[in-house]
Amino acid sequence: MKILGLSAHYHDAAAALLIDGMPVAAVQEERLSRRKNDAAFPIGAIEYCLDHAGIEPKDLDAVVFYEKPMLKFDRVLTMALRTFPRSYHAFPQAIKNMLGEKAWVRGVITSQLGLPGRKVLFTEHHQSHAAATFLTAPTERAAILTADGVGEWATLTVGRGERGPAGTRIAIDREIRFPHSLGMLYSTFTAYLGFPVNEGEYKVMGLAAYGEPSMTDAVWRLIRRTTDGAFRLDLDYFEFHSSARRSYSDKFVALFGPPRNRYEPIDFASAEGRRFADIAASVQRVLEDVLVDLARDLHQRTGLKDLCLGGGVALNGVANARILRESGFARVFVPPAPGDAGCALGAALWADRLHFGQPDRAVPDHPFWGPEPDGAALARIGTEDGLPCDMPDDAELIEDTARDLAAGRIVGWMEGRCEFGPRALGHRSLLAAPHDAATRDRLNRDIKYREEFRPFAPVVLEDEADRYFELPPGGARLARFMSGVFPVRPEWRERLAAVTHVDGTARVQTITRDFASRLYDLVAAYGRISGVPVLLNTSLNLAGEPIVCSAEEGYSTFRRSGIDVLVAGNTRLRKRGQDTQPTVDIEEVA
Numbered sequence: 001m002k003i004l005g006l007s008a009h010y011h012d013a014a015a016a017l018l019i020d021g022m023p024v025a026a027v028q029e030e031r032l033s034r035r036k037n038d039a040a041f042p043i044g045a046i047e048y049c050l051d052h053a054g055i056e057p058k059d060l061d062a063v064v065f066y067e068k069p070m071l072k073f074d075r076v077l078t079m080a081l082r083t084f085p086r087s088y089h090a091f092p093q094a095i096k097n098m099l100g101e102k103a104w105v106r107g108v109i110t111s112q113l114g115l116p117g118r119k120v121l122f123t124e125h126h127q128s129h130a131a132a133t134f135l136t137a138p139t140e141r142a143a144i145l146t147a148d149g150v151g152e153w154a155t156l157t158v159g160r161g162e163r164g165p166a167g168t169r170i171a172i173d174r175e176i177r178f179p180h181s182l183g184m185l186y187s188t189f190t191a192y193l194g195f196p197v198n199e200g201e202y203k204v205m206g207l208a209a210y211g212e213p214s215m216t217d218a219v220w221r222l223i224r225r226t227t228d229g230a231f232r233l234d235l236d237y238f239e240f241h242s243s244a245r246r247s248y249s250d251k252f253v254a255l256f257g258p259p260r261n262r263y264e265p266i267d268f269a270s271a272e273g274r275r276f277a278d279i280a281a282s283v284q285r286v287l288e289d290v291l292v293d294l295a296r297d298l299h300q301r302t303g304l305k306d307l308c309l310g311g312g313v314a315l316n317g318v319a320n321a322r323i324l325r326e327s328g329f330a331r332v333f334v335p336p337a338p339g340d341a342g343c344a345l346g347a348a349l350w351a352d353r354l355h356f357g358q359p360d361r362a363v364p365d366h367p368f369w370g371p372e373p374d375g376a377a378l379a380r381i382g383t384e385d386g387l388p389c390d391m392p393d394d395a396e397l398i399e400d401t402a403r404d405l406a407a408g409r410i411v412g413w414m415e416g417r418c419e420f421g422p423r424a425l426g427h428r429s430l431l432a433a434p435h436d437a438a439t440r441d442r443l444n445r446d447i448k449y450r451e452e453f454r455p456f457a458p459v460v461l462e463d464e465a466d467r468y469f470e471l472p473p474g475g476a477r478l479a480r481f482m483s484g485v486f487p488v489r490p491e492w493r494e495r496l497a498a499v500t501h502v503d504g505t506a507r508v509q510t511i512t513r514d515f516a517s518r519l520y521d522l523v524a525a526y527g528r529i530s531g532v533p534v535l536l537n538t539s540l541n542l543a544g545e546p547i548v549c550s551a552e553e554g555y556s557t558f559r560r561s562g563i564d565v566l567v568a569g570n571t572r573l574r575k576r577g578q579d580t581q582p583t584v585d586i587e588e589v590a
Contacts, residue, residue, distance in 0.1 A: 001358060002059055004049065005348030006109070007066040007128075007340050009102045011037045011198050014337075015045035016345035016369070016420070017053055021352050021361040025049040026369035026420040028341045031549040037199060038546075041108060042344075048371060057113040064351040066343035067125035069105045071152035075178060083242035090244040121355065123347045125151020126311070129338070130170050132346025133310035134161040135353060136363045137333035143302045144170065145295060148311035148339070149183035149198075156182060158298050161308070163360040168353035179241035180233050182287060183313050185223055188238060188247040189283040193276055194262030197247070198312075205316055206454045208284035209503040210268055211277030218255055219286045229297050231290055266453065288319045295327035305330040310346075314338040315422065317485040317507045324474050324484065331474045334483035336367035337421030345420070366515055367481065368427055370418035371549055375569035378551035382566075382573040385559075391570045398518065401567060402525035405433050405535065409564035410447060412540050414554050415518055418547070423482050424539035425509060426459065426519035428547050428554075430563065432536040433526075434458055437497040439536065446562035449543040455507070457482055458499035459537040461523055462510040468492045468534060469508050482509040499536050509537060 005016040008029075016026035025048060030036055032044035050057065076094050080087045087094075106120045123131075129146040140163050147156040159172035178184075186204065187197045195203045222237045237255070240247035253259065260266070260276050267273040295307060307329040309320065314334045324332045335342055352358045375391070382389045392400065404411055411431045418428050430447065432439050444452050460468060462476050470487040471479065478484035485507045488500045499506050513520040527533025540554060541547045542561060548554045551568045558566040558573065566573045 001061045001352065001356060002053075002055060003348045003352050004046065004060050004063045005066065005344040005346070005351070006042060006046070006063060007344040007347070008041050009039055009105070010340060011039045012339055012341040013039050013042040013045070014341035014344040014420075015042045015049050016348050017049035018348045018352055019053060021358050023345060023363060023369055025052040026345050027371065027418070028420070028546075030546040031370060031418060034546060034553070036544060036546050041112065043112060046113070057115055060113075060115065060119065062119050062121050062351055062356075063109050063113065063115060064121045064123060064347040065105050065109070066123060066128040066340070066347040067151050068122045069103050071124070073103050075150075075153050079179065079241050086239075086242040090242065093244055121351055123350045124154070125343065126154045126157045126172065126175070127170070127350055128343035128346035129310035130157065130159065130161070130172065130308075130346070131350035131353070132342040133308040133314070133333060133335050133338060134170060135163065135168070135349040136335050136345070137306070137308050138362065138365055139306040139308070139331070139333065140164050141304055142306035142308045142333070143298045143304045143329070144172075144308045144310070145298060146309070146311040147182050147291070147313035149187055150178045150181055153177045155180065155184070156294075156311075158294065160302050160304065163353070165360070167357065168360050170350075170354065174230075176230050179235060179238070180231060182231075182290060183311070184238070184240055184247070185233060186283060186287055186313070188240060188252075189279065191247050192252070192256065192259045193280060194260035194264075201312075201315070203451065203454060204280045205284060205318055206501070207266070207277055207280040208318075209281075209455075209501050209505070210453060211274065211279070211281035213281040213285040214278050215256070215282035216285050219282045221255065222252075223286065223290070229293070266451070268453075284318065287313075287316065288322045291319050292322050292326050295323045295329065299328040306333065307331070308333045310335065310338050310342070312339040314483070317483055318505075320478060321475070321484040321486055324478055325472050332478050334478065334481060335421070336419065336423065336425065336481040339422065342421065365480075367419045367421050367425055368417040369420045372417050373414040373551040373554060373568040375551060375571035378555055378566070378568045378573065379571045381552065381555050388574045388576065390572055392572065394518065394570065397567065397570055397572065398521045398525050400572075401522055401565070402529055404565050405431060405526050406529045408433060408436075408439070410443065410562060412554055412558055412563045412566040413519070413522075414540065414548070414551065414566075414568040415516070418549050421481070424537065424547055425481060426511065426516040426537065428540045428549070429519075430538045430540050431522075432498065433530070434496050434499045434532070434534050434536045435530075440498040442562065443536075443538065447542070448538070453502075455501040456499055456536050456538045457507040457509055458496065458534050459509040459511055459519070459523060461520065461527070461533045462512050464527070464533050465508065465510045468496065468532070469506065471508070476510045479508040479510040480515070482507055484508065495532070496534060499534070
């Protein structure tokens with residue numbers, strides 16, 4: 001059975017293809033269109049998936065869209081009527097948006113792919129999130145918690161799942177409905193702090209570490225716990241449900257003060273800079289407290305040892321780590337693509353296991369479902385531009401690259417199929433030595449072109465992780481897809497300065513050889529040189545651009561930034577005039 005899952009028309013459009021219950025391809029449209037967070041109908045991603053499998057649209061048994069458009073239209077129309085006349089100005093645009101492609105998805109799919117309408121199916125948005133996290137996790141029984149801004153009506157769901165030879169079952173027990181939303185609460189503060197919604201939430205989390213949660217009482221005035229353990233937003237502080245102009249109200253501004261001008265840099269030496277950091281720390285603390293309470297209640301009610309987290313809120317690694325430490329669950333699973341892009345895979349899995357009743361199959365425990373780079377193309381382009389290019393064997397490449405990293409060079413690392421999800425986990429990565437804060441500053445200033453307060457993540461051999469980081473039981477698993485933030489051990493913080501955030505934490509990625517063998521070998525080789533098997537790992541892209549996908553895009557990024565070495569497969573390019581002697585002080589870091 002061949003099932004294509006799709007997400008589109010909000011943000012992070014994607015396609016994922018299942019054949020006989022197993023993923024064979026999945027990619028976000030932005031990786032192919034080069035438009036960050038591309039929400040368009042993912043025709044490029046669809047073509048990639050079908051081409052990779054060598055099939056035509058007519059060969060598909062079903063195409064599954066990740067949410068129910070008419071149920072979403074019901075929510076948009078209902079909220080416009082409920083909030084009238086405040087929604088007067090936003091209503092025409094909202095209706096125009098919905099009555100464009102968004103409401104007629106079945107027709108769009110049938111016309112684009114030439115399929116009969118009976119082959120087009122729909123799941124609910126949070127069903128897709130639940131399937132994406134539970135049916136890809138290595139567990140047969142787990143509690144499930146999904147949270148995001150909003151799907152159709154649901155903004156948060158809890159339930160449980162079971163899978164095995166007897167079949168698959170996902171039961172969603174409870175849900176919280178729009179406009180009461182943890183995702184919208186956090187996004188409102190994201191907008192207030194001058195960052196783009198659906199992209200700047202990472203910045204709020206990074207900014208929070210510079211502040212004190214001194215304004216949690218004020219945040220708790222916006223969100224109130226209910227007697228049944230859920231929560232409600234005080235809508236007097238918000239406008240996201242009634243206006244397209246902004247998401248917070250005048251009452252919100254009266255409580256927290258003037259919003260940040262997005263064009264003004266944050267100066268932590270100023271009172272305003274500290275105020276913004278304190279606000280970020282306060283909403284982060286409240287978000288964590290609510291999630292931990294919900295997860296703890298779910299653990300007590302289900303008695304299960306595993307929790308599967310999904311939805312965009314599951315990208316908050318600080319909250320995820322607290323859930324693992326404090327909720328009672330022994331293991332917490334977050335998929336590599338917990339947001340809407342991952343819903344393409346979730347929708348396909350839901351249809352396969354639950355709609356068609358196909359037998360359960362364990363999904364490979366990695367995110368590498370996208371296109372591969374063409375090393376020969378990179379060699380051709382680089383040679384035409386007169387750059388030093390060679391193609392060493394694996395052993396030489398690994399050892400040379402480890403020496404380059406020890407010499408303080410920044411390496412663009414492209415290997416195999418690109419990651420499905422927002423994080424570079426070793427196939428489209430920028431790698432650097434983790435020891436010197438100057439490396440972090442150089443990456444922010446000369447390559448990533450982003451705010452200096454944003455941290456970088458470390459990748460560490462899983463067997464060595466406890467030496468450098470304070471991982472709780474189950475922490476290594478949560479760190480497999482870089483989904484948890486954990487303390488760096490105090491004695492290593494100075495010597496891992498490039499990957500240690502201001503509060504002494506790091507968003508750790510643990511790696512095993514079966515996950516990404518060449519990156520594992522590279523980290524190990526670097527460890528033999530430096531005494532520390534840890535590297536800085538961040539995504540291979542520039543500010544405002546999607547993570548690179550092809551070798552050509554990697555080359556463009558290499559030429560437009562301060563990257564020193566670019567590797568795609570076994571093809572290696574260097575910039576001219578490089579000394580290959582290590583600069584890492586081995587005695588200092590060992």
